Amino acid sequence: MLAATVARFSPDSPLDGLEVGERPEPEPRENWTTVRVRAASLNHHDLWSLRGVGLRAEQLPMILGTDAAGVAADGAPVLVHGVIGADGHGVGPDERRTLLSEKYPGTLAELVAVPIHNLVPLPDDLPFEEAACLPTAWLTAYRMLFGAAGLAPGDRVLVQGAGGGVATAAIVLGAAAGLEVTVTSRSAERRERALALGAAHAVETGARVPDRVDAVIESVGQATWAHSVRSVRPGGTVVVCGATSGDAPPAELSRVFFNEIRVQGVTMGSRDDLAALVRFVARTGVRPVIDSAVPLARVRDGVARLAAGEQTGKIVVLP
Template identity: 75%
Template sequence: MLAAFATSFSPDSPLDGLQVGDAPEPVERENWTTVDVRAASLNHHDVWSLRGVGLREQQLPMILGTDAAGVAPDGSEVILHGVVGADGHGVGPREPRTLLSEHYPGTLAERVAVPTANLIPKPSGLSFEEAACLPVSWLTAYTMLFTVGGLAPGDSVLVQGAGGGVSTAAVLLGVAAGLEVFVTSRSEEKRKRALGLGAAAALAPGERLPRRVDVVLESVGRATWQHSVRSVRPGGTIAVCGATSGDASPAELTRIFFQEIRVQGVTMGSRDDLAALANFVARQDVKPLIDSVHPLARTREAMSAMVDGAQFGKIVVTP
């Protein structure tokens, strides 16, 4: 079958280790299901894998991809939850949590095997391309806003960085839930587009907010951390799902403990959260924002666009 996989690591030139070609069919396992992939979306996790983060040489070649939507053997249309081992379904009881494309082959392929319990019904109102955006970026944004952030209509949130999958999801979900959403971006064009999605204000990086927010969604790291700490209200929460610009330094610990700010890490979310997210977008008629769709054979071109950071929304690949 056709797949996109990592064959080597390069911290400075990650695409050098990306190859698209023939790969073995998924291995049949008890309590697992092989799904025909109809669409998968790219994530920064794929780039980090190509840089050698989370993978070892002996695991190569490894099929990349952590989320997808497709068709199960019984003909049902499903969304794949990419976290394996979170509660023992389909794996050994002592196996630590991992993501597809770390210990098990990922979703950038014509077919992928996942624990059967990880299959969530796809809402009929979403296309396969839209549904493929939910399991990583959209689930992460949902978890940060509602599960970790505990936000309710009328609350406020700052989303650091506009344009990526998590940030566009956070804006669309936040607006649909009645939140006051602030966004930052270096790009004036991306700030304008964020306002078009319903953000209350779109600011340049480091620009002072009209008032401190209840929750900050942080995925950038070093470049925005100080602004995040100084933009959240006393007793508020900073939810962290990544650090694309590197680890924060200094950590602003004095301000964090004195103002009793909670810092919570987030990696995707539970299957129950994914099911709740699917129901939410179906009922609110919220559609994931897709930047572009590429055939699986042109995954390198799709990945290059994400590495360059030029996208606004999710980049999707279809076998």
């Protein structure tokens, strides 16, 4: 089968470690099944893997990808939950949590093997290309907004860094749920795009927000951390899911404890969270924002676009 793999680590130029070629099909495994991938999508996790973060040299070549939608062995359309080991299904209770492409081969392939429990049925009106955007970025945004931050209609939220998959998902989901969404970006074009997607306010990175917010969706890290801590109300929450600009500078601890700010980390979500997200999307009619789509054979083009930060929304890969 055709697959995109980490063939070697390249910390400074991640595309140098990417190869597309033939790999063995998944072998049968008890309590697992094989999904024929109809669509996958890219995440920053793929770039980190190419740089050598979270993998060991003896695991190479490793198939990339954490997101996929496709057809199960019985012909049913399904969405793949890419977290393995969080609930013990298919691996036993003692295995630590990993994501597809960390211990087990990922989704940037014609076939992917996962525990049967990790399959979520797809509604008939949700295309594979849109569904494939949900399991990482959209699931993370969903859990950040409604789980970690506990936001409700009318609450205010700041989304740092318009354009990325999590940020775009947070804008669309937050607006659909009745939140007052403020977005930051250095790009005037991306600020306009955020407003078109439902944001109430869009300001330059680091600029004062119209009102202090109940929660901040923080995925940028070093470049925005101080602004996040200064923009949240006393008693509010900064929810962190990544650090695409690097780890944070000084943690502003005096501001954190004096204003009783809660800092909460999030990595994706559970299989039940993903099923709830699918119901939310089906019920509200909101859909993932797709930046572009590339065939698996030309996945390098998509990874290059992601690495350059040129995308708005998700980059989809079609086997």
